[in-house]
Amino acid sequence: MRLTKPTYLLFIICVFLGTTFAQAQSDKQKQLEARRQQLKKEMEQLNSLLFANKKKEKNVITLVEDLNYKVSVRKNLIKVTNDQANLLTRDINANQKEISELRDQLEELKKQYAAMIVKSYKSKSQLSRVMFLMSSSNFKQAYKRLQYIKQYTDYQKQQGEEIKAKTLKLQELNTQLLKQKEEKQKLVEENRIAKKELEAELKEHEVLMASIRSNMSKYNAELKQKQKESDRIDKEIDRLIKEAIAASNKKAGKSTSSSSFALTPEAKSLAASFQANKGKLPWPVERGIVKMRFGKQPSIIDKTVAVNSKGVMIATEKGAKVRAVFEGEVSQIIVIPNANPVVILRHGNYMTVYKNLSKIYVNKGDKVSTKQDIGEVFTNKTTGETLLYFRVYKDSKLENPAYWINKL
Structure with a gap:
């Protein structure tokens, strides 16, 4: 099938938009991963600098300050990880759709190729190419028949190459899909652990805040004294x-x-x-x-x-x-x-x-x-x-x- 000029232009635009969208998705995933690694590093530093020495007795206000910060970083980490998992889900769905379409196209190509091989075999058994050319009524007809044979042969080769290319792309997409599913599972598991830790931290935070609320005047006095020294x-x-x-x-x-x-x-x-x-x-x-x-x-x-x-x-x-x-x-x-x-x-x-x-x-x-x-x-x-x-x-x-x- 030969594409008309408007159809061809539409096809090019669709390919361009699809490539641009895929690149944007990839860039977004890279940005999210960089942010996630940054937050993980911050969490490691936070644990090392604020929560490593449990033998030291911090006052309740300091403990709440540190826990507030930890909860904030933890929530950001969970959100970024969740965004990554959601983006991967969209990528996985897009790849699954493309794999399904490719399989259908590949099946159709193979059917067409098989029919072409059968037809070619039958043609050979009924009439040789030489006889086909020699039976031409004039030189112009012979030339056209030669061109037809050449185009038919090229088309067979093109169909074979297209089947090979689509098969390779299908294999690549399947490999990519498997990797994406593994990455998503890893992110989901990380978030499950992070949410469990966040839940424990929020409970600890509530206990500390209850202690502060029960003796608010004492802690307000501490803060005022601390502010006075700072001033x-x-x-x-x-x-x-x-x-x-x-x-x-x-x-x-x-x-x-x-x-x-x-x-x-x-x-x-x-x-x-x-x-x-x-x-x-x-x-x-x-x-x-x-x-x-x-x-x-x-x-x-x-x-x-x-x-x-x-x-x-x-x-x-x-x-x-x-x-x-x-x-x-x-x-x-x-x-x-x-x-x-x-x-x-x-x-x-x-x-x-x-x-x-x-x-x-x-x-x-x-x-x-x-x-x-x-x-x-x-x-x-x-x-x-x-x-x-x-x-x-x-x-x-x-x-x-x-x-x-x-x-x-």
Whole structure:
């Protein structure tokens, strides 16, 4: 059968759309798999950093914080795995349909090919090709008969090749289908285990929350005291940043009341370089997970109360080194009674703050390079927690660290 031009164009469009759709499905599956592996890695780190040391006695609020985070990651992992399984189901159904259609086409091709072979055999027994040509009434008829024989032979060969190609494709699809079914079964089993673990975590979470609700005044008092201590350090950080801005402006002969740094050409260049690396800066610790993000968020024990986080809180491992996220200068080292040291680095008119350190490796005025160790994170001996509080400022204004640090 010969296709007309409109039919041929429609056929080409259908093939193109089918190929595009299949590629989109494949790309989506790759994205989901990458996200699933990322979440699995995060879950491993979470278990290692927050739940490995069971001998340490964390307070109830810390336990709820950690469990909240774990439940959130677990739910995301279940959702992504479920999305993958659903996408595989669609792929499996599409392949099963294509296999069924291919089998029908192959059956029809084989029937046509068999009929053609029989016809060819009968033709040979009744009249040889030479006699068929010689019996032509003129040269033109002989030429046409020769062309017919050639086309018939080519068509037989084409049919044979088509049967071979469709058979191979059918075998490939069957292999692919078997692999997809195995992958789906693996994902379904992973989700079954994850849902069981989530159920246990939610029960534990409810027990902890019941304990908190039974003595809400006590835990609210604990949170207020913790916030008060944090505010005391934050006020000192804000004061020293304002002092640094004022000193910069005074040196440049500008108003000391300005909230922005007066920059030298060198500082401008450094600030521009820092800005150019937005979203690509390294983590301030080599290994860690974000326990608290930037901005306002509801309190874990009282959803009506908002907690304003000025940076991010990163849980890391004991003895973790603190790294400069970019080259710059040590602007301040803050040591406050009854609090752990803080290091402030300056990068032109940008500042990065590293809070809750146990050791300091640098001095005020030192030049530092990207990823240079500047100290060590403090580990609470009672709870076993190792937490770094990290911030980014542009002049005196707070920035969301997630916009600056790669994959934060």
